[in-house]
Amino acid sequence: MPPILTPVQPPITSPPPLPLPPSIFEPSQLSKRFYSSLLSSTLSAYSSVIYISIMASLISDLIKAVQPEVVQWRRHIHEHPYVAYEEQPTADYVADLLSCMPAPLDIRRLTPNSVVADLRGGAGEGPMYALRADMDALPLQEESGEPFSSKRPGVMHACGHDAHTAMLLGAVKVLCQMRDRIRGTVRFILQHAEEVSPSGAKQLVGLGVLDGVSMIFGLHVDAMRPSGSIWCRVGTIMGACNDFDIVIRGAGGHASQPELCVDPIHIASEVVANLQSVVSRRVSALKAPVLSVTHIAGGTGAYNVIPDSVHMRGTLRCLDRDTQACVPGLMEEMIAGITKAHGAQYELSWVEPVTVTYNDPKAYEVAVQASRDTLGEENYHVLENPKFGVEDFSEYTTVIPGCYILLGAKPFGDARFSPAHSSTFRIDEDAFLHGIGFHVNVIRILMIDS
Secondary structure: OOOOOOOOOOOOOOOOOOOOOOOOOOOOHHHHHHHHHHHHHHHHHHHHHHHHHHHHHHHHHHHHHHHEEEEHHHHHHEEEOOOOOHHHHHHHHHHHHOOOOOOOOEEEEEOOEEEEEEEEOOOOOOOOEEEEEEOOEEEOOOOOOOOOOOOOOEEEEEOOHHHHHHHHHHHHHHHHHHHHOOOOEEEEEEEEOOOOOOOOHHHHOOOOOOOOEEEEEEEEEEEEEEOOOEOOOOEEEEEEEEEEEEEEEEEEEEEEOOOHHHHHHHHHHHHHHHHHHHHHOEEEEEOOOOOEEEEEOOOOOOEEEEEOEEEEEEEEEEHHHHHHHHHHHHHHHHHHHHHHHHHOOEEEOOOOOOOOOEHHHHHHHHHHHHHHHHHHHHHEEEOOEEEEEEOOOOHHHHOOOOOEEEEEEEEEOOOOOOOOOOOOOOOOOOHHHHHHHHHHHHHHOHHHHO
């Protein structure tokens, strides 16, 4: 029999192994990039925290070191006050202090009673930003009781301009010690004649003080707000001012025969009363200005003489430029109508106006951050409404963006009423730390951090 053949079986082979999914322990290129980015961001954030902490500590130490000098400078200026356009001795004192700062400054005297100083940063070229303070005093006899009260009879720093000047000088000294970190130029404007019109700011702008400046910042102490607080708002913060003089010319005579006269006193009383209808009936209540007649003079003092003329003086305060532009014309219409009805003549003249102080939104953001960095989030406050007070800082903000803040400076525990422009005006010198800090932090944000 033939042999039985057994079929040959092919060798059994295992199928090729299936590819395994990537291990979670072996990151893909995408996850590598993600974790690398996350690590970089974390380190960057950590570095920022360290940087902010170091800068805050440095600035705090420098400000505390200069504070005693700032108090000394302020008290010297307070003891030797000078009214608007007579501040040359103050300007000379300021210029001497600036010449002794720990870094070179380009010091100029655009007018004999003002000082402008430029600090060129050591970290390279960059924009120019300005900080401003005013230096003039008021014609008041001081009754504050301070041991460093004015030594000049009838003249007093009753609005805090001595403090503004000293705080800015303190900021100059601090920033000079930080010069190597600053990119660009800081301009310090120590200005004369804020309290009068035409103002020192207007004069300096005309002389080119803002040439090359990108943004400007300023502050004002507020003796009615607590020390350790800063107040600000975006948009209009201070009002506009139009001061006026009115002369009513009639025909005088004996008081027993008024029918033979054109009585300017009677006409003036009608003018005073009816000017208020311009405010209440000719302007929207949403834009209502304040109009006050503050002086009336007429007659010789005799009981029985109707005078030929009456002189009045007053002020118009507005919170927007449109209202400031239209109300003077409405006032003149009213005065002309009343005087014509009585057969009298009038003269209406205006002192050079001051416009509103406007806080630019971008500059405001910088000011808010500087305020919070100086005093903490809880001590920065948004000012609900603009103030009708006037500030010639508006001359700067009409030309370039800027921001103006109010620095709380009411002494703790002081129940006395000591507002600005009063003979008892007093402020807390501890608030100077905060004013210096605001100035320095503005420059840090714009010229160091950036």
